[in-house]
Amino acid sequence: MGCGGNRVRFNFGKVLSKVSVFFTMVLIFTYFFYCLTGFCDSAPRTLYSQAAADGDYDNQVQLDLRPPPPLRSGAQLQNRTASPDAPQVVDTNSIPVSNTYGTKRLPNAIIIGVKKGGTRALLEFLRIHPDVRAFGAEPHFFDRFYDRGLEWYRNLMPRTLDGQITMEKTPSYFVTKEAPSRVCTMNCQTKLIVVVRDPVTRVVSDYTQTLTKNPGLPSFQSLALKNSSAGPIDTTWSAVRIGLYAKHLENWLRYFPLSHFLFVSGERLVSDPAGEMGRVQDFLGLKRVISDKHFYFNQTKGFPCLKKPEGSSRPRCLGKSKGRPHPQIPAEVLQRLRDFYRPFNQRFYQMCGQNFGWD
Template structure:
């Protein structure tokens, strides 16, 4: 064989050997990839879902979807590939979490989530129902103003008419938790759903986050050094990558004015509904 040809062949062989040796060292299974979320924050709107998601992002083994995806309630026709494209890339040991509060009151979401991922863990955050309803209304009111739409009637007039609570008014009906949780429990095992006390998340976020870490079978990682109380904003904020991070200006904003009579009427209205919810989830909250 010609020496030049042999030399060229030998060089090519050596380079190929080095290439395949390097390839063999790469653990392709460990490369980041987009996967279905292991956990879904499915509600409830205006109970602290955004705060919960951001707090969970402090965990080294959690990556979060940056926006509400609405796949299982509004964008099902976009297909599973589209849904995956909305997820963050995660390493093999990590999990992804998405948040769409609208899932909780959706009729289709429970069965669709189960069909896509029957092993999904569901996170549900709830708070005192009257405060949640007023907060819900306040957001709708402010959103209309921001879009230069006609001014919304005051909450007192929308929530109660002729002395009767308007149970079909969305801010009111969303707070009737037992009506919505039933359809989830018809499909998912109760052990697949973890309920977070939204009122306690405001007062003691680390206590609630510890419970979530345990539910998700993650090592306890989030600690006091990552969370601090902002006396100006009057709620807890985060420290991440040497930066102080607080939620947007709408977090903790003042509610629209509501009369004491309306509040008391709604408390009486929700009382039996709360009792039914406590019975279903086998847990009580301090609302009553």
């Protein structure tokens, strides 16, 4: 009896140890599988809030702002990619952030501006192309977070397979003095897209956004005109300065030839999205996949929307912060702005060889 009882206890212990070995093995295999599918190196990454689901990305998406670990300097990385044989697409394959689902690469094309031009619409439209992968938020690497290094920037990017293009959009790059040299330090072959919009409607759009965040803002005319509405245009107001496209382009042309730029009409992106997307796809060397059949005009929103956005089978418009009604601005103030911008617009048309018809 006593012997039999001992045997039962002994067997139970053996079973227990086998079970614990089994579960340990399951845990180890799960971990390896998890790593193989690319999740191990995914933290820290950008944190998406509910905003992504709303399609209202810009103001709500938060970046993971934890400082990165010390890594190679931008210059060292540049040396890796600047060999004469280097393809136009920055190849960082030698840096081991690769797995079966692709590799994180530095962007080959960036939407650098302009603020309130229609940059979000352009990026979301481009994302339906199977050969485009884009970072959803605005990384602000070349203006705010440059000291975090290229490795931090690259780690934000989505994984791409060979032949796919990596993109991001940060509209403030266009007006950032240091941005052109910094982008060129990363890769002088980077393709640059600028969505431009009539600078008068752009400045009103910019004001509308600030007013939404800060309802106590002074009137538009008191900000746009010096000496409380009587004086000349106040060019110290950043919202006015952003619309001096010729000035900002001059700064970029010191580092990049004109052939590296595509100027997208913000107006045509609304009136003829498929036509404008055709130009963008050609510029990026992509097969023309995005066409009329991807868009429908939403009467309630008053803008084109996507029938099937990336990662969704349901139609979707951009969020509430895109396509907001603008406040009524006195006609004489708008006329003053129109007159002010005219010579800069003319200069811009000459520089880029395109007439956007804002006058």
